[in-house]
Amino acid sequence: MKNKKQLKIAFFGSSLVSAYWNGAATYYRGIVRALHERGHQVTFYEPDAYQRQENRDIPDPDWAKVVVYPATEEAVFKMLEDATHADIVVKASGVGVFDELLEAEVLNLQTPERMVIFWDVDAPATLDRVQNNPEDAFRDHIPQYDLILTYGGGNPVIQAYEALGAKQCVPIYNALDTATHFPVEPNPKFACDLAFLGNRLPDREARVEHFFLEVAAKLPESTFIIGGSGWGDKPMSPNINYIGHVFTQDHNAFNCTPKAVLNISRESMARYGFSPATRVFEAAGAAACIITDYWEGINFFFEPDSEILVAKDGNEVAGIMAALTEEKAKAIGKAAYEKVLAAHTYNHRADQLEQLLYSKITKKAGELV
Numbered sequence: 001m002k003n004k005k006q007l008k009i010a011f012f013g014s015s016l017v018s019a020y021w022n023g024a025a026t027y028y029r030g031i032v033r034a035l036h037e038r039g040h041q042v043t044f045y046e047p048d049a050y051q052r053q054e055n056r057d058i059p060d061p062d063w064a065k066v067v068v069y070p071a072t073e074e075a076v077f078k079m080l081e082d083a084t085h086a087d088i089v090v091k092a093s094g095v096g097v098f099d100e101l102l103e104a105e106v107l108n109l110q111t112p113e114r115m116v117i118f119w120d121v122d123a124p125a126t127l128d129r130v131q132n133n134p135e136d137a138f139r140d141h142i143p144q145y146d147l148i149l150t151y152g153g154g155n156p157v158i159q160a161y162e163a164l165g166a167k168q169c170v171p172i173y174n175a176l177d178t179a180t181h182f183p184v185e186p187n188p189k190f191a192c193d194l195a196f197l198g199n200r201l202p203d204r205e206a207r208v209e210h211f212f213l214e215v216a217a218k219l220p221e222s223t224f225i226i227g228g229s230g231w232g233d234k235p236m237s238p239n240i241n242y243i244g245h246v247f248t249q250d251h252n253a254f255n256c257t258p259k260a261v262l263n264i265s266r267e268s269m270a271r272y273g274f275s276p277a278t279r280v281f282e283a284a285g286a287a288a289c290i291i292t293d294y295w296e297g298i299n300f301f302f303e304p305d306s307e308i309l310v311a312k313d314g315n316e317v318a319g320i321m322a323a324l325t326e327e328k329a330k331a332i333g334k335a336a337y338e339k340v341l342a343a344h345t346y347n348h349r350a351d352q353l354e355q356l357l358y359s360k361i362t363k364k365a366g367e368l369v
Contacts, residue, residue, distance in 0.1 A: 130296025200230030
């Protein structure tokens with residue numbers, strides 16, 4: 001997109017610098033870095049909340065301006081005033097502090113020249129929320145945004161947002177950030193037959209029990225590792241090693257050391273489909289052999305059996321593990337790595353996003369004439 005205006009983007013999100021209780025961190029970093037590489041300037045506003053600043057994964061990057069603000073209403077309004085410098089204002093879902101206030105107030109920054117976008121990093125949860133509560137204030141805000149972006153969901157999410165009056169809804173899927181996720185030497189502390197990484201969340205817990213914990217109990221001769229926050233008091237069989245929060249810098253070794261890694265979608269994500277977790281692409285970027293629970297749209301991203309292994313329940317996970325050789329696991333991991341580099345990096349996503357933004361800007365300018 002040469003000779004196009006370089007955009008100033010104000011982005012209100014959970015956190016760019018900390019992945020602590022913040023599964024969107026990798027997604028934000030990949031998108032923002034790729035936009036910076038195209039010459040755009042992103043200011044990322046994040047609240048000082050949930051001990052994220054005490055558990056940073058990265059320092060302030062040189063590819064974005066990070067503004068950390070106190071978790072107060074007064075500070076929110078100061079950040080909104082600061083954001084008036086931008087051409088585009090983005091309110092992401094799940095900021096975690098004053099979300100409803102931000103959902104409403106960013107719309108006051110909308111002008112004929114300034115676009116305001118809602119970027120939904122958990123569309124199933126948002127849609128369930130407004131569909132189950134007709135009085136939810138966000139329902140009335142949806143038609144006012146210039147654009148709704150989501151990080152997954154496919155046609156079911158697009159149609160649901162359009163039914164709620166969205167002008168336009170476009171998925172910008174998760175992808176691989178090649179600057180941070182890539183093959184590395186195995187680390188013995190992550191050695192096992194099957195590893196799973198994910199925080200303990202209400203709509204994931206039952207699926208983790210079926211696809212991972214029960215499988216481990218059925219395969220006492222195999223070894224398992226579970227990483228992520230919140231699992232410390234969960235009953236587990238002796239062949240499972242719980243290692244707690246895994247920092248981003250350890251993800252590559254975590255993914256490439258085990259024979260296979262397991263992806264378990266949250267129930268809502270699986271229900272809507274077309275919602276690959278960020279960790280699917282992280283693992284593929286490390287050339288890991290991925291076993292995933294089934295969800296509609298898998299073959300849009302990877303070819304089942306040759307680039308990813310798919311299980312519909314815990315019994316199928318156990319069956320896959322029983323038959324999986326080291327040679328086959330490495331071949332599947334290599335194929336996934338080649339696919340993600342060819343089609344699913346954040347450079348691919350940024351190309352899509354940039355074209356979309358320029359198209360919207362051109363249309364908006366035309367409406368002013």
